[in-house]
Amino acid sequence: MAARRGIGSMAQRTLMVLIDLDETLAAFEKHFMIKFREKYPNEPYIPVEKRNTFYIAEQYDKLNFTDDSVRLELKKIYRSEHFFRDLPEIEGGCDAVKEMAEMEGVEVFICSSPLFQYKYSAPEKYEWVEKHLGPDWINRLILTRDKTMINGDILIDDKIHITGALHNPSWKHVVFTAPNNQNMKVKGDKLRLNNWTDGTWRTMIEDFKKRL
Ligand SMILES: Cc1cn([C@H]2C[C@H](O)[C@@H](COP(=O)(O)O)O2)c(=O)[nH]c1=O
Numbered sequence: 001m002a003a004r005r006g007i008g009s010m011a012q013r014t015l016m017v018l019i020d021l022d023e024t025l026a027a028f029e030k031h032f033m034i035k036f037r038e039k040y041p042n043e044p045y046i047p048v049e050k051r052n053t054f055y056i057a058e059q060y061d062k063l064n065f066t067d068d069s070v071r072l073e074l075k076k077i078y079r080s081e082h083f084f085r086d087l088p089e090i091e092g093g094c095d096a097v098k099e100m101a102e103m104e105g106v107e108v109f110i111c112s113s114p115l116f117q118y119k120y121s122a123p124e125k126y127e128w129v130e131k132h133l134g135p136d137w138i139n140r141l142i143l144t145r146d147k148t149m150i151n152g153d154i155l156i157d158d159k160i161h162i163t164g165a166l167h168n169p170s171w172k173h174v175v176f177t178a179p180n181n182q183n184m185k186v187k188g189d190k191l192r193l194n195n196w197t198d199g200t201w202r203t204m205i206e207d208f209k210k211r212l
């Protein structure tokens with residue numbers, strides 16, 4: 001891991017920050033809802049602010065659709081070509097990430113899980129990062145289905161329960177507030193980051209740097 005020389009030649013380690021993509025920088029839920037309503041204008045839907053499970057299908061499963069095939073078909077919306085490429089930005093996220101990467105003693109990587117049906121989601125995540133953050137960020141995109149295996153000091157991610165092969169990952173989980181977790185209690189010593197716009201992220205990163 002990189003180290004930098006600080007005042008008085010005290011070595012200060014670089015803070016390694018991992019940042020999730022879907023629902024932390026890219027508005028997966030909003031885009032899904034718009035696409036769902038376009039495809040099924042006469043079916044019930046769940047407004048983004050009423051979402052309360054991580055997996056969309058879990059909550060949509062409880063709706064009374066007039067056509068039962070909707071239940072089985074809705075996953076096709078986010079599995080389809082261009083869905084991930086066209087996700088809108090979450091307000092302030094990309095600017096915050098670029099600014100964070102300029103902070104002294106901080107390295108930022110994007111850490112995202114492609115769908116199991118990776119055909120479109122994996123390459124389109126690269127497209128998204130290139131378009132919204134810039135081509136240099138291609139070098140900083142980590143795609144993995146198991147984030148516990150990735151080394152870092154912090155992982156900012158909307159998924160409240162991140163599990164994988166490692167029970168004690170190296171990073172501390174900062175839960176990014178999203179529709180799926182807005183009413184859930186953040187347990188243990190996890191922190192919450194509610195948005196990218198009120199500047200809280202800066203203070204949080206500075207605090208983490210001090211604790212290295
Ligand atoms: C809401 C939701 C998400 N997914 C998929 C979409 C992405 O590939 C991952 C989430 O990635 P992240 O790096 O943890 O943000 O999960 C899904 O399959 N079904 C859903 O309902």
Ligand SMILES: [Mg+2]
Binds near residue numbers: 022157159
């Ligand atoms: Mg996410």
